[in-house]
Amino acid sequence: MYDVVVIGAGVIGCAIARRLSAYKVRVAVLEAGADVAMGASRANSAIVHAGYDCEPGTAMARVNVAGNAMFDEWCRELSVPLKRIGSLVLAFDEADMAQVRKLYDNGMKNGVPGLEILTREQTLEKQPGLADSVVGALWAPTGAITCPYEMTIACAENAHDNGVEFYFDFSAEKITTLRDAVEVENDKNCIFRSRYVVNAAGVHADEISRLMGDDSFTIKGRKGEYVLLDRAASAFVQRVVFQAPGPLGKGVLVSPTVDGNAFVGPTAVDDSGKEDTSVSQSGIDALRAAGAKSMPGVPFGRPITSFAGIRAVPSTGDFILGRSQVNPRLIQAAGISSPGLSSAPAIAQETVEALRQAGLQLIPRGDYDPIRKKEKPFREMSMQEREAAIAKDARYGRIICRCETVTEAEIVRAIERTLGAPTLDGVKRRTRAGMGRCQGGFCAPRVMELIAKHGGVPMEKITKNGGCSRLIVGRTRQEEK
Numbered sequence: 508m509y510d511v512v513v514i515g516a517g518v519i520g521c522a523i524a525r526r527l528s529a530y531k532v533r534v535a536v537l538e539a540g541a542d543v544a545m546g547a548s549r550a551n552s553a554i555v556h557a558g559y560d561c562e563p564g565t566a567m568a569r570v571n572v573a574g575n576a577m578f579d580e581w582c583r584e585l586s587v588p589l590k591r592i593g594s595l596v597l598a599f600d601e602a603d604m605a606q607v608r609k610l611y612d613n614g615m616k617n618g619v620p621g622l623e624i625l626t627r628e629q630t631l632e633k634q635p636g637l638a639d640s641v642v643g644a645l646w647a648p649t650g651a652i653t654c655p656y657e658m659t660i661a662c663a664e665n666a667h668d669n670g671v672e673f674y675f676d677f678s679a680e681k682i683t684t685l686r687d688a689v690e691v692e693n694d695k696n697c698i699f700r701s702r703y704v705v706n707a708a709g710v711h712a713d714e715i716s717r718l719m720g721d722d723s724f725t726i727k728g729r730k731g732e733y734v735l736l737d738r739a740a741s742a743f744v745q746r747v748v749f750q751a752p753g754p755l756g757k758g759v760l761v762s763p764t765v766d767g768n769a770f771v772g773p774t775a776v777d778d779s780g781k782e783d784t785s786v787s788q789s790g791i792d793a794l795r796a797a798g799a800k801s802m803p804g805v806p807f808g809r810p811i812t813s814f815a816g817i818r819a820v821p822s823t824g825d826f827i828l829g830r831s832q833v834n835p836r837l838i839q840a841a842g843i844s845s846p847g848l849s850s851a852p853a854i855a856q857e858t859v860e861a862l863r864q865a866g867l868q869l870i871p872r873g874d875y876d877p878i879r880k881k882e883k884p885f886r887e888m889s890m891q892e893r894e895a896a897i898a899k900d901a902r903y904g905r906i907i908c909r910c911e912t913v914t915e916a917e918i919v920r921a922i923e924r925t926l927g928a929p930t931l932d933g934v935k936r937r938t939r940a941g942m943g944r945c946q947g948g949f950c951a952p953r954v955m956e957l958i959a960k961h962g963g964v965p966m967e968k969i970t971k972n973g974g975c976s977r978l979i980v981g982r983t984r985q986e987e988k
């Protein structure tokens with residue numbers, strides 16, 4: 508019997524689990540995928556939005572502005588990178604300037620600090636290399652960049668260290684509400700019984716809600732495609748550079764990443780379905796054109812990879828938070844489209860409060876430790892630090908991923924730290940092995956050998972990212988049996 512079962516291990520479910528782990532409650536997180544951050548939380552723009560584009564008075568506006576302010580503390584405690592580089596919304600004509608003024612007014616109403624409307628010259632001082640057609644911009648100094656999957660992994664690891672249980676490859680298919688509890692069941696008749704359910708199932712949150720009798724909203728997918736650029740491109744862009752928004756959201760942006768790359772994206776393909784993360788040539792072409800409209804000097808023709816994420820767009824037009832009106836044992840964290848990453852710390856705080864108001868007794872744990880210990884990556888170490896690390900553990904001397912300078916020691920630690928069965932992408936997200944120019948062309952087989960040796964997964968069963976994504980089908984040489 509659990510006090511709380513959280514369905515979904517994206518950034519929202521994991522942030523809620525982390526927040527709950529400060530109290531004496533028994534919590535399980537159930538995740539359909541093989542790892543945390545398998546949905547929108549692994550493929551988004553990684554921006555901690557300032558909060559000027561949400562309609563004033565909405566839940567979105569409230570948790571975005573509050574969440575942004577909480578990010579410094581969360582990132583410090585969890586050793587997650589955060590760079591407060593500020594964001595610009597470019598205007599190319601008078602109609603765009605009207606949009607910029609509207610965003611400014613929204614931001615003032617939402618309580619966003621430090622907003623300014625800039626002239627062309629002031630905009631160029633913040634970000635050189637903008638197109639000649641830029642006439643001005645909105646400047647938001649609290650806009651920041653982070654790493655969304657590292658935030659998710661960090662929340663999960665810290666929650667786990669503080670007693671939260673995680674179960675992977677568990678897809679909630681049937682939910683029965685009893686008089687004093689809820690039973691959550693998968694298709695293998697495995698049942699978790701809990702006093703409360705938190706619905707953090709991303710694009711599938713409407714289905715979970717319906718299983719518990721609440722059909723007050725639906726969710727549609729809105730795909731966003733990206734092109735990730737070579738490190739050389741990051742020399743051209745120092746800020747998050749948006750364009751004035753369109754009807755489908757914040758529009759295409761150009762931004763550096765916290766790891767030293769740059770990207771352009773996302774597109775907005777409405778009603779794209781909930782699972783299709785393919786990237787189209789037309790999407791890539793549209794991104795290049797949109798990127799060049801803002802910053803013509805950026806080498807958009809030097810991509811490393813492309814990817815797509817799916818926004819969970821709710822029929823309500825706003826995040827759905829708090830206790831369900833229909834089922835008192837259901838606490839919603841649903842319809843978390845953008846800016847869900849920015850809002851995650853505040854959504855976690857509000858969800859825990861909703862559980863308290865629903866009757867969950869929350870007694871603080873004396874031994875709660877909010878700090879996630881993370882070792883410095885080898886690529887960031889000084890020569891002296893590297894020598895000391897190799898002297899302590901010779902596996903630091905073996906570089907597995909040459910593009911990103913990732914050592915065997917770091918990969919083995921990541922495999923050992925993974926809460927579910929390790930996968931190739933899971934190692935990539937934890938260490939950056941395979942994230943460089945060759946995209947794992949050289950290191951993938953070596954990482955697989957390490958997963959087999961240290962993660963207890965037979966070579967033939969190792970997957971790229973869970974499910975059916977097996978990487979090899981069998982052995983070709985008999986003597987290796």
Ligand SMILES: Cc1cc2nc3c(=O)[nH]c(=O)nc-3n(C[C@H](O)[C@H](O)[C@H](O)COP(=O)(O)OP(=O)(O)OC[C@H]3O[C@@H](n4cnc5c(N)ncnc54)[C@H](O)[C@@H]3O)c2cc1C
Pocket residue numbers: 514515516517518519520537538539540543544545546547548549550551552553554555556677678679680707708709710711712715730731732773815816817818819843844845846847848849850
């Ligand atoms: C293109 C794009 C760009 C974005 N850019 C930004 C940005 O720059 N800044 C920002 O703040 N936000 C951004 N967002 C929004 C942000 O990514 C999301 O709001 C956030 O990741 C949502 O997290 P989540 O945990 O709700 O959902 P997810 O990360 O999708 O996690 C939901 C999880 O639930 C699991 N699940 C589903 N059904 C079941 C089931 N039946 N049983 C068990 N598990 C289940 C899924 O496997 C998944 O792992 C963007 C989103 C997209 C798609």
